[in-house]
Amino acid sequence: MQDTLGNMRHGFVQIPGVRTHFVEAGWKHEKLAILLHGFPDFWFGWRHQIPFLCKHLHVIAIDQRGYNLTSKPKGVSRYHLDALVSDVKHLVESFGHEKCILVGHDWGGAVSWEFARQHPAMIEKLCVLNCPPVQLLMQEQFKNVHQLLSSYYIYLFQIPILPEFLLSKNGAVLLAKMLSSMIPGITRQEIKIYRKGLSVKGTIRSAINYYRSAFRQQVLAAISGNQSSEISIHVPTSVIWGFGDTALQPNFTLRFRNICKRRCSIHLVDAGHFVHQEKPSVVNDIMLRELIEG
Template identity: 35%
Template sequence: MTDIREGFADLGDIRLHYAESGQKGEKLIILLHGFPEFWFTWRKQLPVLGEKYHVIAPDMRGYNLSERPKDIADYKINHLISDVVKLAKFHGYDEFYLASHDWGAAVAWSVAIAKPDLVKGLMVFNGPHPYIFANLLQHNDDQIAHSQYMADFRKEGIEERLLANDCQWFWDWTFAEHEKRGLITPEEKAEYLRAWQIPGAVTAMLNYYRASPLTPRKLQAGDKPLSLNPEDFIVKVPTLVVWGEKDHALIPENIDGLEKFVPDLKLVKLPEVSHWVTHEDPERVSSEILTYLAELEARS
């Protein structure tokens, strides 16, 4: 396996930290992490994928060692799309493969929709399609209940709760069970606690939720639903969706009708995996990415 190297990319309006593996000049894969992680979620995939590809896993803006703009508006989706495109160009690439999880998947879906000419293939691990998710957040009681944390994360002062007692509640809510199962070592836990406790990091991470138009709400009489045109959310690039069916936050209906928005879709379901697929089955994540890329390359 190849080694993992780290660096910084000055993109003009933002400076992003990243980890990478493989050699420049090979086909590029960008890996986008979710909340509340950082590049570290891909630590087991980077060396494996780097055997054949140039793989870059950034800390998305606000996370870990990347810069943290102070304005909530700086975390809107247009800026997040731009970060990915500029990161590829910084490394000398005009096109790339894109793999993603959770909030990283929200960004990846948006990049693929907005910039289909740049994305050679999209890979999503437990990240809902934006139109389907937006609809469920307004009309499906189960998804609204499961997503209440999204509304809580918009509240002023929630940072204090997440950081209290060396992030004890935050850790229990996310990865305590994985630690008990031996899927996260004490050393790896220390890396997460370090990244979360960098001054301003938790606020920046929460600003993704605060800047998003999506929030769980049950429509009342007279309420106007979020106005979205489904035609604007068609994904025109080949797409792999890998879905852990024991996801505690995203209900199964998130993949119902997905083929209507993704004409070139491969869907893989993992019955024994939860939302945290990179921790629970890291080897499967690597193999699904490599298998799918081999399929795409065989087409050409």
């Protein structure tokens, strides 16, 4: 199926336990680039990057597990970080590649960090936008009161039923208002597309289950004494960070060079959390230098 936004092809791929929807652009003989969105988002969040990157790469932007047109397994445990990492591994293999360029924003960034930690041989280059590794986020909340207060929504999401009810109400109108306030210049038509994607039955509950699973995972690790403070990333890494992010403090970036054991470049951009949508030309130029020319 052809997409009205341009030369993008929609498709589905069956991986263990999940039928994944993706948008594809570029020539299949080029290097594979997988784009992972965050919350509250789906493949559409990469609409400014796909047409740019596909000139140089075989681009696959997916709806992550539980989002939009991808299937929605029931139960919090099905959204464990390891399951999300496994999805990416199977996707790379399904497209006939041994490795990929991995790009992730927000929750997609969290998955990308963990994928790089678990499967460094499957990554050629890593690019993360406005997201630390989950382990760092949990650690920072208890060291930095500003980050703890900024992460209040994580704790609200632990309440059963109520968060998904409120966020799903009236065609995800609350999320639409949030996106409108966080992404300067977003159009009414783009908000309409977001509301349609986020209103697909089960999407909001699945999205919130990411937070529930991660929170439980970290709590159980702390109780059992298996919580590791050591994180090592052994792939070339670039970080793009909108320093006006109100949810994630920019001081996270000070720790990235300690965990990245190979080249790590950090780019601070005058933008908010959705840096790739707010400043697409700036982000695209950085991606060109880091992922294609570098």
